[in-house]
Amino acid sequence: MRIKMNLNGKPLESDASADMVLLDFLREHECYSVKRGCETSNCGLCTVLVDDKPILSCSYPLARANGKSVTTLEGLQDEAKEFGGFMADEGAEQCGFCSPGFIMNVLAMVNEFENPTDSEILNFLSGNMCRCTGYEGQLRAIKKYLAFKGAEK
Amino acid sequence: MRIVNTSVRKKDAMALVTGQPVYTDDIAPKNCLIVKVLRSPHAHAIIKEIKTSDAKNLYGVECVLTYNDVPQKRFTMAGQTYPEFSPYDRYILEDRVRFVGDAVAVVAAKDEKTAEKALKLIKVEYEVLKPVLDFRTAKDNQTIVHPEEDWKALVEVGGDRKRNLCASGVETNGDLDSIMSNCDVIVSETYHTKAVQQSMMETFRTFTYYDTYGRLNIVSSTQVPFHVRRILSNALDIPKSQIRVLKPRIGGGFGAKQTVVSEVYPAIVTMLTKKPAKIVYTREESLIASSPRHEMEVKVRIGADCSGKIKAIEINTLSNTGAFGEHGPTTVGLSGHKSIPLYTANCEAFRFSYDVVYTNHMSAGAYRGYGATQGQFALESAVNQLASRLNIDPVKIREMNMVRQGMIMPAYYNEPNNSCTLDKCLETAKKNIGWDEKYPCRDMGNGKVRSVGIAMSMQGSGISNVDKGSVTIKLNDDGFYSMNIGATDMGTGCDTVLAQMVAETMECDLDNVVVYGVDTDTSPYDTGSYASSTTYITGTAAVHASNELKQRILDVASTKLNVPESDLVFDGKVIRSIDNKKEITLKDIANEDMCGNNAVLEVTSSNFSPVSPPPFMVGAVEIEVDKETGHVEVINYEAVVDCGTTINPNLARVQTEGGIVQGIGMALFEDIIYDNKGNLFGTSFMQYKIPSRLDMGKVNVSFESSYEPTGPFGAKSIGEVVINTPAPAIAHAVYNATGVWHRELPITPEKVIRGMIDLEN
Numbered sequence: 001m002r003i004k005m006n007l008n009g010k011p012l013e014s015d016a017s018a019d020m021v022l023l024d025f026l027r028e029h030e031c032y033s034v035k036r037g038c039e040t041s042n043c044g045l046c047t048v049l050v051d052d053k054p055i056l057s058c059s060y061p062l063a064r065a066n067g068k069s070v071t072t073l074e075g076l077q078d079e080a081k082e083f084g085g086f087m088a089d090e091g092a093e094q095c096g097f098c099s100p101g102f103i104m105n106v107l108a109m110v111n112e113f114e115n116p117t118d119s120e121i122l123n124f125l126s127g128n129m130c131r132c133t134g135y136e137g138q139l140r141a142i143k144k145y146l147a148f149k150g151a152e153k
Numbered sequence: 154m155r156i157v158n159t160s161v162r163k164k165d166a167m168a169l170v171t172g173q174p175v176y177t178d179d180i181a182p183k184n185c186l187i188v189k190v191l192r193s194p195h196a197h198a199i200i201k202e203i204k205t206s207d208a209k210n211l212y213g214v215e216c217v218l219t220y221n222d223v224p225q226k227r228f229t230m231a232g233q234t235y236p237e238f239s240p241y242d243r244y245i246l247e248d249r250v251r252f253v254g255d256a257v258a259v260v261a262a263k264d265e266k267t268a269e270k271a272l273k274l275i276k277v278e279y280e281v282l283k284p285v286l287d288f289r290t291a292k293d294n295q296t297i298v299h300p301e302e303d304w305k306a307l308v309e310v311g312g313d314r315k316r317n318l319c320a321s322g323v324e325t326n327g328d329l330d331s332i333m334s335n336c337d338v339i340v341s342e343t344y345h346t347k348a349v350q351q352s353m354m355e356t357f358r359t360f361t362y363y364d365t366y367g368r369l370n371i372v373s374s375t376q377v378p379f380h381v382r383r384i385l386s387n388a389l390d391i392p393k394s395q396i397r398v399l400k401p402r403i404g405g406g407f408g409a410k411q412t413v414v415s416e417v418y419p420a421i422v423t424m425l426t427k428k429p430a431k432i433v434y435t436r437e438e439s440l441i442a443s444s445p446r447h448e449m450e451v452k453v454r455i456g457a458d459c460s461g462k463i464k465a466i467e468i469n470t471l472s473n474t475g476a477f478g479e480h481g482p483t484t485v486g487l488s489g490h491k492s493i494p495l496y497t498a499n500c501e502a503f504r505f506s507y508d509v510v511y512t513n514h515m516s517a518g519a520y521r522g523y524g525a526t527q528g529q530f531a532l533e534s535a536v537n538q539l540a541s542r543l544n545i546d547p548v549k550i551r552e553m554n555m556v557r558q559g560m561i562m563p564a565y566y567n568e569p570n571n572s573c574t575l576d577k578c579l580e581t582a583k584k585n586i587g588w589d590e591k592y593p594c595r596d597m598g599n600g601k602v603r604s605v606g607i608a609m610s611m612q613g614s615g616i617s618n619v620d621k622g623s624v625t626i627k628l629n630d631d632g633f634y635s636m637n638i639g640a641t642d643m644g645t646g647c648d649t650v651l652a653q654m655v656a657e658t659m660e661c662d663l664d665n666v667v668v669y670g671v672d673t674d675t676s677p678y679d680t681g682s683y684a685s686s687t688t689y690i691t692g693t694a695a696v697h698a699s700n701e702l703k704q705r706i707l708d709v710a711s712t713k714l715n716v717p718e719s720d721l722v723f724d725g726k727v728i729r730s731i732d733n734k735k736e737i738t739l740k741d742i743a744n745e746d747m748c749g750n751n752a753v754l755e756v757t758s759s760n761f762s763p764v765s766p767p768p769f770m771v772g773a774v775e776i777e778v779d780k781e782t783g784h785v786e787v788i789n790y791e792a793v794v795d796c797g798t799t800i801n802p803n804l805a806r807v808q809t810e811g812g813i814v815q816g817i818g819m820a821l822f823e824d825i826i827y828d829n830k831g832n833l834f835g836t837s838f839m840q841y842k843i844p845s846r847l848d849m850g851k852v853n854v855s856f857e858s859s860y861e862p863t864g865p866f867g868a869k870s871i872g873e874v875v876i877n878t879p880a881p882a883i884a885h886a887v888y889n890a891t892g893v894w895h896r897e898l899p900i901t902p903e904k905v906i907r908g909m910i911d912l913e914n
Contacts, residue, residue, distance in 0.1 A: 032179040033172025035404075037354045038436040042838035045354060073172035084170025088162040091803035094811070095644025096169025097354040097404030103170060126845045129838070131352050131405055132644050134810030135846040137803075 005065050007031070008075025022048070022065050023057035026072055033073035033100035037129065044128035047101035047108075048072045054108040056127075073100040079107055086145040092137030094130075102128045106142060115146070157657040157866045160803035163649045164668060165402065165642070175402040177374045178433055181360040185431035186215050186261040188419045189268040191275055192442060193250035193257050196284035196513040196831025197296065200248045200257065200277060208260060208274040213267035215426055217275065218259040220246040223421060227303050228387035230413040230444075231479040231518070232377030234619050234680045240312060240319060240478040241305040245388055245417045250279075251298055251476035252515045253831050254442035261422040261430055284513035284831050288448060288473035291317045291510035298476060298511035310482040312509075319474045320482035320509040324489070326563045327502025332465045336456030340539045344531035345897040346880070348448040348473070348825040349818070350835075351520050352843045355404020356439040357415035361422070362429035364397070371398045371420060376410045376641050377681035378671045384413045385420050400671040403643040407815070408519035410643065411683045412444035412479050437836045444518025445825060447484050447509075448473040451531035461545045462499040463536070463554045466564075468492065468528060470507040477516035481509040484519070488528030491767070493564035495532070495575075495609055497556040503564050513831050519683060521812065522876045525612055526819070530898065533608040533881035538894060546592070547607055547885065548583050555579070555609065558859065566617065568764050572859035572869065575609065575769040578793040581855055582607065585791040586773035593889035600781050603788065606886030607773045610877035613765035614861075614870035615686030621761045622691030623677030624698045626655060628706065628754040630747055632726075632739040634659060638670040639679025640691040645872060646804040647687045651695045653800055654865055658699035660725030677757050685768070685870030688800060690760055692865035698758035709752050710737055713745075766861045768796040768869040772813065772878025775850075778890040783905035785887060787817055787850035792878070794854065797861040797869035805871050809854045812875025818844045820880040822899050 001018045004011070007029060016025055023046045026034045036058055037043035046058040049071040073080050080103055087093045087103075102125070109116060109124045116124065121142055130138065168175055205217040223245040231239035246256055258275050262268035285296045299314040306312050311321035333339065359373040369391070375381050378398040386393040403410065419430035434443075449472045456465035470488040474481030489505030520526075536554075540547040556562060558573040583589070586605055594604035615622075625637040636655055642648040652666040659666070670676050679691060703723060710728040711718040714735045722729050729736040746754050775789040792809050799805040822842050826834045835841030860867035884895050893908035 030174075032174035035176075035354070037356075038838045040436070040837040040839050043354065043436075077171055080171045081167065084167060087170050088166035089160075089803075091160065091163060091166075091646065091801070091807045093163065093166050093169045094646075094807060095354065095403060095405040096165070097176065097644075099170050100172035103172075122846050126847045129354065129843065129845065131354055131407070131815070131843065132811045133807050134812070134814035134852055135849065136810040136852050137807045139846070 001063065003062060003066055005067065006069040008071055016062055018063065020062040021058055022060040022062050025062045026057060031072040031074050035097055035100060037098065044105065045098050045101040047104040047128065049104060049108060052111065054105050073104060076107060083107065083145050086141040090137040090141045092133050092141050094132035098128065098130045102130065102138065154657055154866065156653045156663055157800050158798060158802065160801055161649065161653060161663055163646045164652060165648065176355060176404055177358045177360065177372055177401055180401055181431045182362065182429050185360055185429045186263065186422060186426065187265045187268045188422050188430050188432040189260045189272055190256050190418055191258040191260065191272050193253060193255040195250060195279055195281050196253050196286065197282040198250050198279040199282065200250065201280050202278040203258065204276040205258065208271040211267060211271050211274060213263040214271045215261045215428065216422060217271065218246065218421065220244065220248045224390040226387065226390050227305055228384060229479060230384060232380035232384065232411045232413060232681060237307045238310055238482045239480060241307065242299055243477050245421055252513050253833060254515055255476060259418050259422065261426065285317065286513055286827060286829065286831050288471060288510050288512050289450065291512050292508055298513060317511045318508060319478040319511055320485065321507060323506035325504045329465055329467060329502040329504045332502045333454065333456040336464055337459040338539065338542060339454060339456050340535050340542060341454045342535055342538065342896060344451045344453065344534060346449050346527040346530055347898055348445045348517060349520065349823040350440055350445045350825065350841060351407035351409035353405025353407055353409055356436055357434040357443065358432060359416045359419050360429065360431035361419040363423065363427055369396050369420065369424060371396065371416060372401060373398065373416050374403045374410060375400055376406045376643055376683055378641065378673050379639060379678060380681060381413055381416055382673050385416060388417050389420060389424055398673040400641050403641065406643040407521045408523065408683060409444050411681065412518040414443055436838060440836055440841055441833050442515055444479060444516065446520035447517040447524065449488060449527040451488055451528055453531045453535040455535050455539055457539055459543065461543050461550045461553055463496045464499060464501050466493050466496060466500055466503045468505050468532065470528065472507065472509040473512055473514060473517065474509050475512055475514040475516040479516050480519045481517065484524035485509050487524030490565055491525035491611055491613065492528035492532040494556055494562040495611055496554045497560050497562050498554050514827060521815065521873050523873065526877045529610055529877045530880040534884050534894065534896065537885045548579060548588060551579055551609060572766055572797055572861035573769055574795040574857040574859045577857040578769060578771040578795055579609065581857055582771040582773040582791050582793045585853065585855065586775060586789065588773065591775060601777050601779050602890040603775060603777045604886045604890035605773060605775050606882040606884065606889060607771065608878040608881035608885065610770050610874050611767040612685055612870060612874035613767055614689035614864065615762055615765055616684045617765040618761065618763055620680045620684060620686045620690045621759055622679045622686065622694045623757060623759040624651065624691060624695040625677045625755065625757040626698045626702050628702065628743050628746065630744050632743040634666045636666055636668050637676050638668065638691060639676040640687045641671055641682040643682060645808065646801060647682060650688055650800045650804065651692060654692055654695045655699045658696055659703060677759065685873045688868050689864050689870050690762060692868060694758045694760035696865045697760060698756045701756040701758060702754065705754055705756065706742060709742055713737055762863060764863060766863060766869050768794065768871060768874045770794040770874050770878060772882045774879065774882040774886050776883060776886045776890065778887060778905065780909065783902035785821055785883065785900060785905060789850055790852045792852065792854045792875065793857055794871065794875065795857050795859050796871040797859055797864050798867035799856055799858060800866065800868050806854045808871045809875045810852045813852050813879055814844050814849045816876045816879030817849050820883040820898060820900060822901065824899050
């Protein structure tokens, strides 16, 4: 099938097999930040934005993305560096394999909530698994980042 | 100290958080054959016939391999050091399958779809045999998991394949029976810990290719590159000189990748086809055919006097190694060696005995804690029960009996306890959790009860007299250092931690030290990153190498300045004579070194240790039990750790938090469950649940650092000790809330409710 989308700000047209999920298409198009940690939409590693909303690309049929705007961490490098710096300052990236999907969802959360509470943060991100950190360092990074962004305003 | 004991960023941090392609599957060549494994539907069977012609004839299929196509030479997939304690008990493919998920055939095709299709076209006729599924019945069972004559143990560890025994042994110290018989009170209980999955986010994966020199290159997500080389040499029956192993970034390991789980399949494909090949395990494969924690049944007997002094400890462990013996003979040891010494103070005698048995479950492997987790769940639970029986505060009974600095530990190879603040850890944990106010429980008046529980732990720092770490440091033009290591950073941050030690010793900025690892052709030998060894073992090598290089730089400066070395001072950038009259910069030394001299400003140092100093910790938990549903919610976890000097406090803290949450998963819901035919239920993260950020409450970490005289800058280890306390602490808290001891993990709501109902009746 023929697929048209806007990938990370650039128009893209490509042939792809009809049973493909968005994740595999993105990795084929060199968006290697998009990772697969399971095949059952449990881990959140494959999170990308479709029309600015976070979705799990492992269970998102490619055809659904037709005509839409898809954003991966490759397209948000400035934001990734900014928030990622707070992660790095906590040592909370550890193996880093879950970081891209997690950061995509954090950036989506920041778009939706002005000043999220701890409970809102934990609930919003509950689908993003991490086996290394025990999550506390990620929470510290998010809170420091939110305070930093709040002070910027 | 300027750099050691500071929380610098990991050197790879920004690459990871910006999603750079640095992991195995990101850097694999695009033209790799895709390798898939056909897996057994039976727990125990003989392959009578296997027809591969339809699969081979499928367009795009490169090869279909069965037991007829692979070397018939037994090896072990356990990544362990010479002389290798795990038995040589497997082929790459065999005509006997020993668990549901065992490899039957290997397919390589041009793409994933074709490979999947080919798997379906392979026709296998099995003779289904009776499996051994309950490890309590495995020893001397009529079904023998390894009837083959060529089964081989390289080291005598009490194994006997005809009895389904992978290993067995007994150790005693003192006259246990007579001391036990004189005790006022004896607690004797049996504990059952289940197999659980490391569940690192990056599943097993490897790609392989031949290089210019006709050598087989293996790029793999592994903790043990040098062991991969040896194991593949054994498995493929080719010389080690023909194999090169490279480790890119690793997406977590926790011991899982101390077993060579995925490497053999693409390696044999590349060897036979000469083409690049790649395997990426699905999560399902990673859950059904991998290297989880050994299921153990631990029988504990503690003898004490009526004041609570623990006089005698007996531990008998039955360990389930599954279909193969990977890490079987060694994990079991820690269930005794790393539990009994916690109670050294008054202990006059102990006995530790064990059997490790084969069953038709997937092979177990190495998982953070490595047997200590299982043994400590049992012993800590029994000590809590002893305190309850004697009506002594569980904190107090530990204060009376715990191992302290300066003691010799007979149950820990008679090692002296040179650095230990376990007493302070206990005091701090008690204070932080609010023990005196909260123990044992408070009824919240809404059907819920809040309670507290406590446990202690120890681990080791490397394997004494075995583990060896090496570091090469080279001075380069303009005066920057490159460090080459054989230890494997798997997200834990050892690249950074070791560079911190070098920068501290060389008195330079961290950015002035670049790190490379691991390539078995060029990296200095390291046993690998496991057994909590890297900071302690390889760290010491990093310090030695730095000091030696510094010495060589001073030698060169002394010649150039014509000043005796003893009159020179090196501040990291400049070497000056003490009278300040002469000086030369490191930059000049480095650049002048590039021509016209024979100086070697490059040093490799290796290090092993005759001791394995234990890190210690105390975990105190507050939980809330819903008496209507049996649900246990962790409210607050106080972790207090003595890992010696924290080289990087942030990384040590995150290690601790991560370990605690893995331990909470093991305590409350992680469980590998088989049905009565040996089929596994937990084939995805839907059924095998690991903790999310809503399942762990609040974890608070404190450090009570001792100073380990044999460690680099006083450091011990941190990686493993942090997983051990949640299970016994939570079981203790559940008892304090409900009056029921749970001796089998995980402590699910069903078990909590059933326990409360049974108690009422």
